[in-house]
Amino acid sequence: MTNTFYKYQGTGNDFVIIDNRQLIFDKKDTKRIKLLCDRRFGIGADGLILLENHDTLDFNMVYFNADGNQSSMCGNGGRCIVAFASFLDIIKHKSRFMAVDGEHNAIIEGDLIKLQMQDVSEINIYDTHVFLNTGSPHHVQLESDLKLLDIKGDGAKIRYGEPYNEAGTNVNFVTKNSDNNFTVRTYERGVEDETLSCGTGVTAVALAMNAVGETEKNLITLEVEGGKLQVSFDKNDSKYHNIWLIGPATQVFKGEITC
Numbered sequence: 001m002t003n004t005f006y007k008y009q010g011t012g013n014d015f016v017i018i019d020n021r022q023l024i025f026d027k028k029d030t031k032r033i034k035l036l037c038d039r040r041f042g043i044g045a046d047g048l049i050l051l052e053n054h055d056t057l058d059f060n061m062v063y064f065n066a067d068g069n070q071s072s073m074c075g076n077g078g079r080c081i082v083a084f085a086s087f088l089d090i091i092k093h094k095s096r097f098m099a100v101d102g103e104h105n106a107i108i109e110g111d112l113i114k115l116q117m118q119d120v121s122e123i124n125i126y127d128t129h130v131f132l133n134t135g136s137p138h139h140v141q142l143e144s145d146l147k148l149l150d151i152k153g154d155g156a157k158i159r160y161g162e163p164y165n166e167a168g169t170n171v172n173f174v175t176k177n178s179d180n181n182f183t184v185r186t187y188e189r190g191v192e193d194e195t196l197s198c199g200t201g202v203t204a205v206a207l208a209m210n211a212v213g214e215t216e217k218n219l220i221t222l223e224v225e226g227g228k229l230q231v232s233f234d235k236n237d238s239k240y241h242n243i244w245l246i247g248p249a250t251q252v253f254k255g256e257i258t259c
């Protein structure tokens with residue numbers, strides 16, 4: 001049983017990260033993972049991430065939401081685990097690793113971790129919102145004033161409503177500040193609350209805003225509750241590739257799990 005954990009945060013999206021190269025962490029113990037992520041009874045985090053060995057790449061990332069279940073890709077978690085791999089001396093300034101949605105490249109440049117996301121070829125545009133998958137599913141909705149919203153309440157209605165139902169989606173509410181700057185607040189599936197930042201979420205927002213013609217820029221700044229992220233991309237025939245999520249990722253503390 002591994003007891004040492006590290007806590008990381010990327011623009012306020014926070015994670016318990018554990019070095020599981022010896023494969024001693026019980027991934028099936030959903031109740032324990034949920035407890036470790038609990039902010040009153042545990043360490044407290046939006047998710048838990050295991051770093052494991054991979055046969056051909058630098059490492060394998062295994063991601064769990066705060067509800068204890070393994071889930072789809074976490075962009076901020078991806079940036080945090082790259083910082084952790086560098087801390088462990090597994091990588092230097094560049095990395096290629098495996099995650100649930102496939103292989104990712106990453107580059108460390110000073111305080112910034114740049115994470116390459118999977119190409120996106122399908123963007124569904126509706127009258128009220130846009131839906132796309134950037135490694136995780138995202139509903140993107142433009143709003144005139146985010147202050148008028150109850151992010152948790154309004155987000156939960158969309159997350160559990162038609163057409164998403166139990167499988168759910170993450171929900172991003174967006175306002176436009178300028179052609180290359182948007183503010184985003186996200187309700188995260190699996191946390192079932194607003195988080196201070198969501199990496200796959202801001203990636204979805206940047207691509208969605210381009211797809212609906214709100215911006216023609218391909219380097220976009222996203223203001224989130226926990227700071228600033230950037231997303232850059234290339235576009236060919238309505239398909240997005242060379243997509244990079246850019247922002248800081250910081251180790252906050254190290255501890256011993258005693259439960």
Ligand SMILES: N[C@@H](CCC[C@H](N)C(=O)O)C(=O)O
Nearest residue numbers: 071074075076136198199200
């Ligand atoms: N915080 C994440 C997204 C994590 C996955 C999400 N909660 C889901 O289950 O879809 C990010 O930074 O991308």
